[in-house]
Amino acid sequence: MSTDNADDKSRRDFLQMTGAAFGAVGTVAFAAPLINSLNPAKDTLALATTEVDVSTIPVGEAKTVMWRGKPVFIKHRTPEEIEEARSVDISDLPDKESDEDRVKKEEWLVVIGICTHLGCVPVGQKQSDARGDYDGWFCPCHGSHYDTSARIRKGPAPKNLKVPPYEFVSDTVIKIG
Amino acid sequence: MIKRLIPVLAVLPLLLIMVVPQAEAAGDQKTAPHQHWHFSGPFGTYDRDALQRGYLVYRQVCSACHSMKRVAFRNLSDMGYNEAQIKAIASEYNVADGPDEEGEMFDRPARPSDYFPSPFPNKNAAKAANGGAYPPDLSLITKARHHGADYIYALLTGYEEPPEDKKLLAGQYYNPYMAGHVIAMAPPLSDGMVAYSDESPMTTEQYAKDVSEFLAWAAEPEMERRKQLGIQVLLFLAAFAAIMYGIKKKIWSDVH
Amino acid sequence: MGSGQREQFDNPVIEWVDSRLPVFTLMQREYGVFPTPRNFNYFWNFGAIAMVMLILMIVTGIVLAMHYTADVEKSFSAVERIMREVNGGWLIRYMHMNGASFFFIAVYIHIFRGMYYGSYKKPRELLWILGVVIFLLMMATAFIGYVLPWGQMSLWGATVITNLFSAIPLVGDSIVTLLWGGFSVDNPTLTRFFALHYLLPFVIFAVVFLHVWALHVTGSNNPLGIDTKGPQDTLPFHPYYTMKDTFGILVFLIFFAIAVFYFPNALGHPDNYIPADPLVTPAHIVPEWYFLPFYAILRAITFDISIPFTEITIISAKLGGVIAMFGSIGLWFILPWLDSHPIRSARFRPLYRTFLLILLADFVFLGYVGSQSADATLFGIPLSLLGLIATAYYFIYFIAILPWLSRNEKGRDLPNSIHEAVLEKENKKMSPEAAE
Numbered sequence: 001m002s003t004d005n006a007d008d009k010s011r012r013d014f015l016q017m018t019g020a021a022f023g024a025v026g027t028v029a030f031a032a033p034l035i036n037s038l039n040p041a042k043d044t045l046a047l048a049t050t051e052v053d054v055s056t057i058p059v060g061e062a063k064t065v066m067w068r069g070k071p072v073f074i075k076h077r078t079p080e081e082i083e084e085a086r087s088v089d090i091s092d093l094p095d096k097e098s099d100e101d102r103v104k105k106e107e108w109l110v111v112i113g114i115c116t117h118l119g120c121v122p123v124g125q126k127q128s129d130a131r132g133d134y135d136g137w138f139c140p141c142h143g144s145h146y147d148t149s150a151r152i153r154k155g156p157a158p159k160n161l162k163v164p165p166y167e168f169v170s171d172t173v174i175k176i177g
Numbered sequence: 178m179i180k181r182l183i184p185v186l187a188v189l190p191l192l193l194i195m196v197v198p199q200a201e202a203a204g205d206q207k208t209a210p211h212q213h214w215h216f217s218g219p220f221g222t223y224d225r226d227a228l229q230r231g232y233l234v235y236r237q238v239c240s241a242c243h244s245m246k247r248v249a250f251r252n253l254s255d256m257g258y259n260e261a262q263i264k265a266i267a268s269e270y271n272v273a274d275g276p277d278e279e280g281e282m283f284d285r286p287a288r289p290s291d292y293f294p295s296p297f298p299n300k301n302a303a304k305a306a307n308g309g310a311y312p313p314d315l316s317l318i319t320k321a322r323h324h325g326a327d328y329i330y331a332l333l334t335g336y337e338e339p340p341e342d343k344k345l346l347a348g349q350y351y352n353p354y355m356a357g358h359v360i361a362m363a364p365p366l367s368d369g370m371v372a373y374s375d376e377s378p379m380t381t382e383q384y385a386k387d388v389s390e391f392l393a394w395a396a397e398p399e400m401e402r403r404k405q406l407g408i409q410v411l412l413f414l415a416a417f418a419a420i421m422y423g424i425k426k427k428i429w430s431d432v433h
Numbered sequence: 434m435g436s437g438q439r440e441q442f443d444n445p446v447i448e449w450v451d452s453r454l455p456v457f458t459l460m461q462r463e464y465g466v467f468p469t470p471r472n473f474n475y476f477w478n479f480g481a482i483a484m485v486m487l488i489l490m491i492v493t494g495i496v497l498a499m500h501y502t503a504d505v506e507k508s509f510s511a512v513e514r515i516m517r518e519v520n521g522g523w524l525i526r527y528m529h530m531n532g533a534s535f536f537f538i539a540v541y542i543h544i545f546r547g548m549y550y551g552s553y554k555k556p557r558e559l560l561w562i563l564g565v566v567i568f569l570l571m572m573a574t575a576f577i578g579y580v581l582p583w584g585q586m587s588l589w590g591a592t593v594i595t596n597l598f599s600a601i602p603l604v605g606d607s608i609v610t611l612l613w614g615g616f617s618v619d620n621p622t623l624t625r626f627f628a629l630h631y632l633l634p635f636v637i638f639a640v641v642f643l644h645v646w647a648l649h650v651t652g653s654n655n656p657l658g659i660d661t662k663g664p665q666d667t668l669p670f671h672p673y674y675t676m677k678d679t680f681g682i683l684v685f686l687i688f689f690a691i692a693v694f695y696f697p698n699a700l701g702h703p704d705n706y707i708p709a710d711p712l713v714t715p716a717h718i719v720p721e722w723y724f725l726p727f728y729a730i731l732r733a734i735t736f737d738i739s740i741p742f743t744e745i746t747i748i749s750a751k752l753g754g755v756i757a758m759f760g761s762i763g764l765w766f767i768l769p770w771l772d773s774h775p776i777r778s779a780r781f782r783p784l785y786r787t788f789l790l791i792l793l794a795d796f797v798f799l800g801y802v803g804s805q806s807a808d809a810t811l812f813g814i815p816l817s818l819l820g821l822i823a824t825a826y827y828f829i830y831f832i833a834i835l836p837w838l839s840r841n842e843k844g845r846d847l848p849n850s851i852h853e854a855v856l857e858k859e860n861k862k863m864s865p866e867a868a869e
């Protein structure tokens with residue numbers, strides 16, 4: 001019926017390009033929500049902050065709270081422990097951080113209780129626990145020693161225990177996250 | 178051409194009878210008349226003011242017996258409340274938490290991430306407190322009943338005096354929209370029982386309308402996004418189909 | 434597959450792969466130049482549409498499974514969590530929920546097309562039988578999938594359908610207990626249903642592969658039902674039918690999108706938004722719409738079949754219903770031999786065409802009967818009686834009418850070739866213009 005002249009051909013090519021583009025866009029648009037559904041859901045995100053009342057922790061004791069499925073160590077440090085953390089020469093440390101940069105109030109140390117080596121939970125939260133050579137925490141998996149500022153001092157872990165984002169909502173309430 | 182229409186004509190009356198006697202077969206239950214809702218139709222959205230009023234009615238009336246355990250305080254942001262307001266509303270409630278370090282359960286003020294607390298600890302307690310009838314959870318109620326919000330509105334406003342021959346027991350009420358016409362819920366709404374802060378009339382009808390809209394939102398919080406996305410998807414598919422029709426026609430023009 | 438002559442590809446990468454594993458040659462042969470009758474109408478789109486729906490179901494299903502928990506205490510809430518908390522979860526679930534219905538719509542049209550144009554006849558009997566196997570697997574998958582949200586209809590639908598097996602003499606009750614893994618539909622039933630619901634779609638996929646393989650051995654049937662006689666009767670599959678199928682798929686997806694975005698629950702039942710409660714039976718248990726005709730056949734048998742003049746029951750009403758229901762699909766397996774008429778297409782068999790269209794109406798009517806409660810009436814006639822009559826026609830059609838027509842229907846004259854028939858049609862269309 002129709003003759004396949006040059007004009008016709010270019011129109012068909014243009015149509016086919018547009019069709020292919022629509023197909024590509026459609027496929028991506030279909031895949032996007034499927035993949036996005038694997039991101040944290042709304043109820044998971046709603047629990048992304050935790051408020052902790054620290055007034056019940058006596059000096060020298062510690063408390064473990066859960067935040068985003070991970071343990072967070074909250075330690076009420078004694079003056080000796082603060083002194084010990086601050087008297088260290090920073091240049092000697094594997095991961096150079098001053099204690100002042102790691103706390104918001106010097107008697108309160110808040111860190112994520114996950115060893116930076118391979119993800120174990122170090123011990124040292126209880127009075128009876130082994131605290132390693134530097135009086136802080138000790139990871140039983142591969143023998144990493146942390147000091148009273150939870151900085152790595154000895155063993156295979158590369159980094160200090162991480163400080164989560166937190167703030168003091170009042171004198172005795174910490175909001176983590 | 179006429180011959181081709183014969184099969185269509187043969188099937189049509191069947192399709193018709195599929196629709197018509199449906200209402201009859203639904204039994205003695207009166208069908209809820211259709212109301213106009215702000216969320217009706219392909220572009221419908223929820224009326225934020227109606228949702229807030231409906232929530233007030235739920236809080237002051239329905240929540241005494243009916244739980245809504247799938248809705249969280251944080252979801253109230255959909256209704257136009259800001260974060261501070263949601264925190265304030267949540268903190269009016271206590272929720273059980275724990276166990277604490279001593280192993281004890283304790284009560285604390287609710288947070289935005291908490292779900293609406295239920296009036297009864299479990300289903301049996303709810304039944305025992307309501308003369309054996311279980312007040313259903315309202316989170317999904319408009320999806321769990323035929324005619325959805327229309328049904329809720331009709332039920333709330335449809336209480337009647339029972340006919341002469343109908344004997345009701347104590348704690349039973351007559352409502353033609355209920356299956357079997359007998360309902361264990363006393364007429365819950367009356368004029369003026371909830372104080373609105375806006376100009377809306379404080380009547381049973383208005384309360385029923387608002388709380389129905391609120392329950393529709395609770396059951397389908399995704400509705401606005403769904404309808405909006407639907408338009409986009411349909412426009413895309415229509416354009417794509419038109420292009421493919423053009424391509425197909427062009428290619429086939431060689432053959433014909 | 435894969436052996437034999439192979440043409441070289443220009444692209445060196447494609448050529449490298451193809452000379453070691455000739456997948457590109459295979460694609461080229463089966464979907465590129467594959468000779469396809471030139472006279473398909475739009476009914477021939479539904480195979481491709483069904484394929485798209487199967488893939489859509491598998492893809493959305495896998496993502497849903499990542500968010501789902503199979504546990505009687507948690508499943509209902511897990512599904513609601515998908516609807517409310519998971520990013521875009523409502524979209525994925527509504528696509529899966531309505532996708533099942535639209536998959537069945539496509540497959541029902543595909544099956545009816547096969548019946549209307551005699552696509553089951555020699556040499557395509559095995560192709561047809563594989564199709565029936567796919568349909569049965571789909572029914573099993575859909576039924577099991579409906580149980581997973583653990584709403585009221587999930588629990589009670591599962592209870593009613595699994596109880597069907599108790600009709601089997603002697604071993605029935607043991608089979609039901611085995612299916613349940615307990616003494617009612619409960620947690621063990623739910624977890625095994627989830628496992629099977631994940632497995633069966635891949636089995637379907639495998640049988641679809643065989644179905645397509647068999648199709649490519651015999652080649653497609655066509656609206657005239659006559660064999661292709663040479664290149665003038667066919668067109669290469671690409672681009673002619675790839676483009677036509679894509680257009681058809683998109684039109685189908687428009688209807689699908691309307692359902693997903695604007696009527697997502699219209700094909701479901703409100704009771705399934707009530708958490709399952711083993712103490713409360715819904716007033717009116719109905720299966721999903723695509724099972725309704727078969728459900729009506731099940732319920733149509735309400736009488737025991739006894740040896741005349743004695744009290745001995747051979748087949749109880751319950752067993753009779755189950756036999757009728759499974760038999761109604763079982764007949765499809767032997768359809769190629771029930772209808773042995775040499776003409777394939779109903780276009781050239783007016784009598785066959787009439788009875789088949791009555792069967793279609795009968796089937797739709799059975800669906801209506803299945804949707805109503807057992808004691809309902811239509812125009813004052815009990816529906817159970819109408820259902821029995823409709824069931825009787827269904828069986829008479831297959832067992833008596835088809836074999837009788839095979840022997841006695843003369844049929845119209847067939848065109849010589851597809852090519853001629855197409856040309857003639859074109860000329861007819863052209864002639865009014867030519868006269869101007």
